[in-house]
Amino acid sequence: MASRPSATGKRKDLSASEKVQVIEYKKENRSAGVRSIAGKFAKKDEILEHYSANKNAHCKRARLSQLKNVDEAMYEWYQKARSKNIPVTGPMLQEKAKRATEELGDAAFKASNGWLDRFKKSGEAGGVSEDTVASWEEGLPSILSGYSPENVLNMDETGQFYQALPNISLPEMSKQCTGGKKSKERVTCAFFVNAGGGSEEPIVIGKSKSPRCFKAIKDRSQLPCSYFSQAKSWMDFNILDEVLSKLNRKLARKQRNVILFLDNAPCHPPDMKGKYDHIKIVFFAANCTSRLQPLDLGIIQAFKLKYMKLMLTHVVSKIDDCNSATEVCKSVDLLQAIRWIAQAWESVSESTIRKCFAKSLVAFPADHLECDPLKDLDSGELVQVTSLLSDTSPVSEPDTPSAVEALEATSTLPTCKELSANWEEEFFSTLSASTS
Numbered sequence: 001m002a003s004r005p006s007a008t009g010k011r012k013d014l015s016a017s018e019k020v021q022v023i024e025y026k027k028e029n030r031s032a033g034v035r036s037i038a039g040k041f042a043k044k045d046e047i048l049e050h051y052s053a054n055k056n057a058h059c060k061r062a063r064l065s066q067l068k069n070v071d072e073a074m075y076e077w078y079q080k081a082r083s084k085n086i087p088v089t090g091p092m093l094q095e096k097a098k099r100a101t102e103e104l105g106d107a108a109f110k111a112s113n114g115w116l117d118r119f120k121k122s123g124e125a126g127g128v129s130e131d132t133v134a135s136w137e138e139g140l141p142s143i144l145s146g147y148s149p150e151n152v153l154n155m156d157e158t159g160q161f162y163q164a165l166p167n168i169s170l171p172e173m174s175k176q177c178t179g180g181k182k183s184k185e186r187v188t189c190a191f192f193v194n195a196g197g198g199s200e201e202p203i204v205i206g207k208s209k210s211p212r213c214f215k216a217i218k219d220r221s222q223l224p225c226s227y228f229s230q231a232k233s234w235m236d237f238n239i240l241d242e243v244l245s246k247l248n249r250k251l252a253r254k255q256r257n258v259i260l261f262l263d264n265a266p267c268h269p270p271d272m273k274g275k276y277d278h279i280k281i282v283f284f285a286a287n288c289t290s291r292l293q294p295l296d297l298g299i300i301q302a303f304k305l306k307y308m309k310l311m312l313t314h315v316v317s318k319i320d321d322c323n324s325a326t327e328v329c330k331s332v333d334l335l336q337a338i339r340w341i342a343q344a345w346e347s348v349s350e351s352t353i354r355k356c357f358a359k360s361l362v363a364f365p366a367d368h369l370e371c372d373p374l375k376d377l378d379s380g381e382l383v384q385v386t387s388l389l390s391d392t393s394p395v396s397e398p399d400t401p402s403a404v405e406a407l408e409a410t411s412t413l414p415t416c417k418e419l420s421a422n423w424e425e426e427f428f429s430t431l432s433a434s435t436s
Contacts, residue, residue, distance in 0.1 A: 070106055074096065076286065076427070077096055077100065077427060080427060093116060094116055098111050100428070100431060103428050132285045132288055133288060136285060140361060149194065149196035151259065152259055153259065154293060154294045154357070155261075156190070156293060157267075157415035158303075159188055160187050160188070162336075162340075165326060187206045189303075189341055191295060193353045197351065198350070199345070202341055203228065203243060205234065206228075207229065207230070208229055208334070211333070212333075223338060224339060224342030224343075237269055237272075240267060240268065244275075244276055247279065248278050260279050260280065261282050262282070262284070263293055264283055267416040291360070294356040295356070297360055298356045299348060299352060303345055306344035306348065306381075308385055309344075310343060312392055313388065315328045315329060315388075319391075
């Protein structure tokens with residue numbers, strides 16, 4: 001009978017970082033004895049999954065909850081509340097934090113005024129956990145192992161008005177675009193980019209299945225964008241599944257495998273993982289996409305600036321034939337918008353894409369030498385768009401926004417299905433279930 005381990009021998013739980021080192025060692029030393037590393041190496045996939053899910057690299061065991069503490073839970077709640085246009089006050093945050101504490105079983109937490117001040121300050125920085133970002137950076141080499149820059153992809157969506165002048169009132173319009181007339185004036189655009197600076201054809205999602213302006217188009221494959229329809233002009237899983245299935249078939253023909261980074265949007269369900277043979281899906285850490293997602297770090301901003309320039313140039317050229325710039329905008333149809341979207345997207349430089357990947361850390365050592373993507377935004381182009389905004393602004397709006405202000409105003413349009421009416425109860429129930 002095998003002897004029991006010595007009572008004095010204490011088992012050592014390796015951190016995720018140490019386990020990844022074991023895996024790398026096994027790759028380089030394939031003749032290493034099984035008995036010496038079997039216990040550690042047996043959970044290779046689990047360890048890498050641990051990293052790709054962005055757990056803390058130095059923790060000994062993965063927690064059941066995806067939200068590490070009350071701060072992260074509250075930032076998640078705050079984002080959901082703001083997406084429902086609910087005004088959030090300090091006392092409200094403290095009240096909800098107390099409930100989150102109960103659900104998470106964090107007896108040490110106190111929703112004090114000091115905590116509230118710290119939470120507000122962290123919220124100004126986007127609520128990003130520096131520990132999570134550091135863990136992400138540490139784990140990336142293992143996640144990216146075996147993939148060339150051209151096979152490291154990011155996909156994300158953005159909303160785009162196509163019958164409205166860019167101005168600082170757009171956030172108010174975005175609150176109304178979930179239904180009624182406003183929803184007909186916008187589309188959702190989805191973009192694929194890779195760390196080598198390449199990109200795929202844009203995806204455009206409109207409300208109408210058969211827009212009138214498409215009547216003369218015999219073959220939609222000739223459009224410069226892939227067009228889909230959805231009742232609210234949103235991305236949903238059915239559309240995403242069709243897009244990824246098509247991409248997967250394309251990759252299969254080329255015998256190519258890619259890794260695709262996605263954010264945690266509702267239309268990107270976790271069970272997508274493993275569905276596509278040639279696409280490995282990895283999700284960014286919750287609440288960290290403003291620091292980690294390449295498309296959010298300047299690529300979409302560059303696209304929107306170029307689209308704005310095309311639209312405003314058109315408005316200025318037609319304004320003498322109409323009563324107002326608003327009237328010109330309302331004459332723009334979906335087909336024209338699609339052409340501008342394709343033209344603007346094609347104008348986004350490979351340099352901008354590569355630098356945004358480098359800034360996001362989803363990159364390779366040589367790319368970190370110069371990684372400020374905003375330097376690629378032509379200052380002359382910014383000035384030109386600001387001038388065009390001034391030329392097209394109604395007399396009733398004396399405060400003409402700059403190009404940067406107009407870009408910020410279009411960054412909050414919804415691209416996925418809204419939260420349910422019972423979103424708050426569902427949120428706290430999830431917290432409770434994660435600790436049971």
